[in-house]
Amino acid sequence: MTKRIAVLTSGGDCAGLNAAIRAVVLHANTIYGWEVIGIEDGTRGVMERPMRVHPLAPSNFDGHMLRRAGTMLGSVSTGDPFAFPSPHGPVDRSxxxxxxxxxxxxxxxxxxxxxxxxxxxxxxxQRADLPFVGIPKTIDNDVFGTDTTIGFDTAVTVAVEALDRLHPTAQSHNRVMILEVMGRDAGHIATHAAVAGGADVCLIPEFRYSIDGVVEAIQSVGHHGRRFSLIVVAEATPKSDGTQAMRPRPGGGERYGGIGEWIGDELEKRIGADVRVTTLGHVQRGAEPNAADRVLASALGVHAVDLMAKGKTGRVAVWRNRGVGDVSIEDVVSNKRPVSADDIVVRTALGLGIYLGDVPLAHQP
Incomplete structure (x- = not known):
């Protein structure tokens, strides 16, 4: 009997989503003969009436779709269906x-x-009593059980390109350039970009730091004859006193924002540095996927279909040790993947003399 499966994208967008959708459709249709239904805007597409769904076939995927940023199905990152906003308070619309x-x-x-x-x-x-397989995507790269997630490598590439452009202008004017990158819960983007982009300071949520430490790092660079510095900071990095830099949302509430400006102001007050701040924001999400993300998305999409075919559901397709694998959804949702002190990128950054704050001494080079 011909199977019919559905695919959707949920949460924030990133590079490589269309490559993953393409892999699911091509593999399910051409290898297994299955029908594939695309659900628009995550769960919102089947919450509304009439439902916003449409069939997907290999003919929907020319070469352009592999390269295209964002998601052809649309996505939402707000409105938990178990506590959906309404004029009368949250309601369960699951x-x-x-x-x-x-x-x-x-x-x-x-x-x-x-x-x-x-x-x-x-x-x-589980409520619907239907099989489910997940594919991990997030530019933050903080999903447990996988070495990397769809969208991360492209986001890092964008951050490094920004540092490459900030370097010459910093050098020309003897300035301190601060680049604020995304990283809601973890500093993976910041640490990778700092190493690849030649930063002098990298501040992330995982490690405490002091402005005095940042100042010392900048002055150390000056002692070696260089009169400019590059600093990378993740958006969720707190101020040195532990409080968060937040900005109000137009519709109410707050979101991360402004840590780069705060650090810049502190440096100008402490050492009179000529500081400029660049906040990348959603530029990191909207880039066309690079080769690494296209390969990753394609491999995980194919593997997810194979897991479904084998009846291995309630699993998440992951990338580990240069190959595909799978972990239970329970493990994924019960654990986090922050930047750890023994991360090879952290050790590399320390070995290069990048200031990361108070990394445990056992992991100092």
Whole structure:
């Protein structure tokens, strides 16, 4: 009997999502003869009536789609269906999604998302009594059980390109250039970019630091005859007193933002440095996927379909030790993957003399 599966993207967008969708459709259709249904805007597409879904076939994927940034299916990163916002307070709308999935007549779902999306999707699929396989994507690279996630490598590439452009202008004017990059819960983008982009200071949420330490690092560079510095900071890095730099949301609430400006102000006050701050923001999400992300997305998409075919559901397709594997969704949603002191990139940064703050002494070079 021909199977019918659905695929959706959930959470923040990143480079490589279309490559993953393409891999799912091509492998499911050409190898297994399955039908594939695309669900628009994550779970929102089956929450609404009429449902916003459409069939996907190999003919939908020319060469351009492999290269295209974002997601052809759309995505949402707000509105938990188990506590969906309403004028009267949060309401549980998960049953509308369960009903929609059953009405589609699908035999399983492949969801491309981060750990938060995986948790929601797994809970919904258990209620629907339908198989579910996840594919990890996030530029933050903080999903447990996988060496890397879709979108991370491209985001790092964008950050390094920014540092490459800041370097000559910093050198020309003897300035301190601060680059604020994304990193909601972890500093993987910042540490990789700092090493690859030749930064002098890298500040991330995982390690405490002091402005005095940053000042000392900048002055040390000056002692070696260089009159400019490059600093990379992750957006979720707190101020040196432990409080967060936050900005108000137009619709209420707050979001991360402004740590780069805060550090710049402190340096200008302490040493009178000529500081400029660049915040990359969503530029890191919108780039066309590089080769590494295209290969990763394609490999994980193919593997996710194979897991579904073998009946290995409730799993997340992952990349480990230069090959594909899988871990349980329970492990993914129950664990985090922050930057650790024994991370090879951290050790490399320390070996290069990059100031990272108070990294445990046992891991200092």
């Amino acid at each position: 049953e509308e999604i369960v009903t929609g999935l059953k009405d589609l007549g699908i035999d399983g779902l492949i969801g491309i998302g981060g750990d938060g999306s995986m948790q929601i999707l797994d809970k919904i699929m």
